[in-house]
Amino acid sequence: MNYRFITIEGNIGAGKTTLAKILSERLNARLVLEGFEDNPFLPKFYKQPEQYAFPLELFFMAERFRQLKEMLSGPDLFQSITVSDYLFVKCLLFSKVTLQEEEYKLYQRIFDIIHQQLIFPDILIYLHAPVHVLQANIKKRDRAYEQKIPDEYLLQIQETYLSYMQQHNMKILFVDASNADFLSNESHVQTILEALEKEYDIGKHYLALPE
Numbered sequence: 001m002n003y004r005f006i007t008i009e010g011n012i013g014a015g016k017t018t019l020a021k022i023l024s025e026r027l028n029a030r031l032v033l034e035g036f037e038d039n040p041f042l043p044k045f046y047k048q049p050e051q052y053a054f055p056l057e058l059f060f061m062a063e064r065f066r067q068l069k070e071m072l073s074g075p076d077l078f079q080s081i082t083v084s085d086y087l088f089v090k091c092l093l094f095s096k097v098t099l100q101e102e103e104y105k106l107y108q109r110i111f112d113i114i115h116q117q118l119i120f121p122d123i124l125i126y127l128h129a130p131v132h133v134l135q136a137n138i139k140k141r142d143r144a145y146e147q148k149i150p151d152e153y154l155l156q157i158q159e160t161y162l163s164y165m166q167q168h169n170m171k172i173l174f175v176d177a178s179n180a181d182f183l184s185n186e187s188h189v190q191t192i193l194e195a196l197e198k199e200y201d202i203g204k205h206y207l208a209l210p211e
């Protein structure tokens with residue numbers, strides 16, 4: 001397989017973490033997961049978004065930068081495969097939705113300075129699911145602070161991801177994850193693994209999972 005650094009992205013509740021864990025096991029890869037539970041501002045943000053969005057986003061940026069930087073300085077960067085469940089630019093995409101305009105401009109300035117120090121994945125697997133599926137997943141996993149996320153917020157996040165992918169040249173496997181069940185449907189995992197054996201051109205490549 002030609003991809004040494006694979007990143008999985010998608011909206012809240014799309015199933016990134018599940019797939020990242022499974023792929024890392026199957027590919028014997030290093031796993032990089034975002035530590036959103038360590039962000040003390042997240043439950044507060046969901047109660048009072050305007051008040052807590054800026055510290056929330058700063059915390060995410062600092063933590064993710066630290067994590068990816070550590071990964072880069074690790075000894076096995078060129079020997080092993082790495083699978084992560086977020087792109088660094090995720091902070092910026094969410095911030096576009098969560099921050100006020102002036103705050104966003106400032107955030108973007110800091111982001112622009114630091115993101116150049118990081119490497120970009122070889123391929124992005126984007127899990128796309130409609131809002132009602134995301135809401136059902138969010139309900140099922142039952143994190144208390146996520147239970148009142150409005151559909152509108154999920155739609156805005158989705159829009160931001162889609163327009164980012166439209167504007168940036170990268171190899172993207174765009175997976176229809178409406179019925180994805182990587183935990184108990186082996187053929188779904190196999191579809192992704194087989195796709196990763198192929199060499200793709202830059203751009204979006206659609207991938208459907210078996211019924």
Ligand SMILES: Nc1ncnc2c1ncn2[C@@H]1O[C@H](COP(=O)(O)OP(=O)(O)OP(=O)(O)O)[C@@H](O)[C@H]1O
Binds near residue numbers: 013
């Ligand atoms: N930059 C951010 N700004 C605001 N909230 C964020 C940000 N990054 C993550 N979150 C929140 O942290 C929580 C976990 O986010 P994330 O989407 O990464 O994981 P997830 O929903 O568990 O993913 P999946 O179900 O696809 O594995 C969600 O409530 C999400 O809204």
